[in-house]
Amino acid sequence: MSNPLVEPLLAHLLDAFPPERDYAPEEVARAPMPPMVAHFLAQRVQGRMARAVERLREDVASWCATDHPEVREATSGLAGVLVRHARIPRTAWEALLREAVAYVTDYLVRPVDTLVRFVFQEGDGPLPAHVVTRRLGHFAAYPYLRAAVEAYVERKGPDAIDRPRLAELLSRVDRQMTEGYEADQWLTLLEPLLRLGGSAGVPVDLLQAFFAKKGARDLAARLEAAARGGTSRLGAEALHRLLAGRDVPPPAAPPVASASPAATSSGEAVVPLWKKFMAAPPAPSPVAPAADPGAVPLWMRFRASAGAGDADLPALERAILGEHGHLDRDRYIKQLFSGSAEAYERVLRRLYAAPSWAQASQIIAQDVFKAHQVNIYSPTAIAFTNAVEARYRGGEPD
Structure with a gap:
């Protein structure tokens, strides 16, 4: 399709x-x-x-x-x-x-x-x-x-994962994660798609496919009925009414050529997705030590043998955000930490001691995105997350 x-x-x-x-x-x-x-x-x-x-x-x-x-x-x-x-x-x-x-x-x-x-x-x-x-x-x-x-x-x-194993794992997790969702939770999950749909709304056939893939057959059937009734697109408010079991409203207005893809049909902000993500975070587990010490980057071996201690802020930024991490300090503090330099440094010290990306990602989700009501899809949030993750991934080719 x-x-x-x-x-x-x-x-x-x-x-x-x-x-x-x-x-x-x-x-x-x-x-x-x-x-x-x-x-x-x-x-x-x-x-x-x-x-x-x-x-x-x-x-x-x-x-x-x-x-x-x-x-x-x-x-x-x-x-x-x-x-x-x-x-x-x-x-x-x-x-x-x-x-x-x-x-x-x-x-x-x-x-x-x-x-x-x-x-x-x-x-x-x-x-x-x-x-x-x-x-x-x-x-x-x-x-x-x-x-x-x-x-x-x-x-x-x-050591490796094949296509059937990945498909089975992802399908199971996707259905388990959304099982028993209410209308508000579905709308939260659909925030990125609704933003792309803009003021015109999202085509009903795409929404129907979204719910069908997650095993939400009743909701997919409601959308199919709405399509038969002449509804071609749904925005956030109209979709919420349908998911809540209310009458389907009139069809959404046709697309406007100049409409920004980032706007929602109601103009209201949708609840950030991290709220659902944080509801069931994966249990962190430490990374097993490498068999060959030489295979572990120098920065990680040094960090494993010494805590943040009295390291100053520039040293923390180099260790966590990379050699030029300090250049984004003001932007990160303003946009991710509600203007608090103390909160910024406190999170860096916690990240310094995190032995794996699984633990580091939970610190970011809890102490940055949740604590400061951050939109995880903003360029600054993505840049910060990528910078931290790079210290664990080591620039692996894809």
Whole structure:
């Protein structure tokens, strides 16, 4: 089934970001670019830079001790430098933007099918577990899906995951997570899709597919009945009434060409998704020690042997956010920590002691997103999360 949201959104974004020049990822992480699309683009750029570094390692493998800690540290740092100075060339911009819009809009409707299709682009696998989780990271919405896979990898420790296993795991988690949802909870989960639908609302057939994939047959049937009655699109308020079992309102107004994709039909903010995500966080488990100490980055080995102690703020920022993390200090404090420098430093000290990304992600969700009512899809929230995660992922190629 084609997604009717793709072409209007793509045209809107190409008008705002024409393919007349190169773009740095941070240049397009602003309105009217949906944060989830900007996130996908940034992940694509990071993956390309990581693969470039991996090819460099392979090219010099016979001439250099690539497993030496100093070499590992240098190549890891190189990946970060390349990402900070990356550009999406104008010749690739339209195709990459189309890919991002198509995948993100499909994901918001059929997340499990889209994740499996995206992860296993080359076949049914199996793929290394770290490649699977890295590719899942291209999608910012519905974070419980990726969290479930990461928890599975940490708990079971598989070297690889194949297509059937990933599909079964994601389908089970997606249905369990939404079982027994009430209208308010469904609306929270649908926030990203409703924002893309804008003032025109979301096509009913997409909403029907969304609920059918989650096993919510009664709600899918209500939407089918609404479509038979002439309703083609639903906004947030109309959808809430339908989910709550009230009469279906008149059809939504036809799309307005100049409408911003970021607006909801009611103009009201939808409850942030982290509230549901935090309702059932995955139990954190420490990462098992690496068999080869040289395989662990120097920064992580140092941190494991020493607490934050009296480390000053710049040192914490370098350890947690990267070499240039301090440059974003004011932005993070203002937009993520309600202007509190003390809260910012307190969270960095907690992150410094977190032994795994699973624990670090829960600290971010609880002490940043929840505590300060942060929109997890904002460019600043995504940038902060990516910076912290990079210290654990080490710039893995996808």
